[in-house]
Amino acid sequence: MEISELQSALRRTYYKRDAKRGRDATFRWLTEEVGELAKALRRGEHDELELEFSDVLAWLASLANLTGVDLEDAMARYADGCPKCERSPCGCGFVR
Amino acid sequence: MEISELQSALRRTYYKRDAKRGRDATFRWLTEEVGELAKALRRGEHDELELEFSDVLAWLASLANLTGVDLEDAMARYADGCPKCERSPCGCGFVR
Numbered sequence: 001m002e003i004s005e006l007q008s009a010l011r012r013t014y015y016k017r018d019a020k021r022g023r024d025a026t027f028r029w030l031t032e033e034v035g036e037l038a039k040a041l042r043r044g045e046h047d048e049l050e051l052e053f054s055d056v057l058a059w060l061a062s063l064a065n066l067t068g069v070d071l072e073d074a075m076a077r078y079a080d081g082c083p084k085c086e087r088s089p090c091g092c093g094f095v096r
Numbered sequence: 097m098e099i100s101e102l103q104s105a106l107r108r109t110y111y112k113r114d115a116k117r118g119r120d121a122t123f124r125w126l127t128e129e130v131g132e133l134a135k136a137l138r139r140g141e142h143d144e145l146e147l148e149f150s151d152v153l154a155w156l157a158s159l160a161n162l163t164g165v166d167l168e169d170a171m172a173r174y175a176d177g178c179p180k181c182e183r184s185p186c187g188c189g190f191v192r
Binding site: 001002003005006009010012013014015016017023024027029030031033034037038041046049050051053054055056057058059060063064067068069070071072073074075076077078079080081082087088089090095096 | 097098099101102105106108109110111112113119120123125126127129130133134137142145146147149150151152153154155156159160163164165166167168169170171172173174175176177178183184185186191192
């Protein structure tokens with residue numbers, strides 16, 4: 001699945017509700033899911049981890065929809081290596 | 097860019113360093129970037145927002161690499177609508 005396809009799917013599915021809720025409340029949901037990801041990391045069960053990763057990314061994409069950010073464009077800087085030294089593996093010690 | 101291509105790119109670029117740092121420290125970096133995303137939301141400048149979205153997703157993918165989660169597989173549940181009611185737009189009030 002293309003990153004853009006994912007973002008479009010989430011727009012079709014949830015945008016109306018996300019827009020009604022607004023940016024800050026949507027950001028709050030994102031952080032709630034990051035907390036659930038922390039719990040899943042602690043428990044270490046694979047299916048739960050996979051689920052929580054998916055929810056974090058789904059909320060991130062929803063927030064991107066609300067703020068007019070195209071995630072496909074955003075991720076281009078990581079497509080070919082480190083955005084700073086342009087190498088892969090990174091050779092510059094850049095911490096994103 | 098396919099979600100899997102992004103995850104692979106981040107693996108090639110950062111996995112060795114991510115593995116040395118470990119899961120918890122990588123999770124800490126993810127949360128640091130979520131905080132920077134919050135700042136960018138507050139300031140509202142588009143280029144900064146786009147950058148912070150990209151860093152959050154890059155760290156999320158790095159953490160997925162460390163924990164053996166395939167983000168492409170994980171996101172399949174959102175590909176065709178709401179994971180719960182399977183409709184798009186969602187009709188069940190499901191909040192991820």
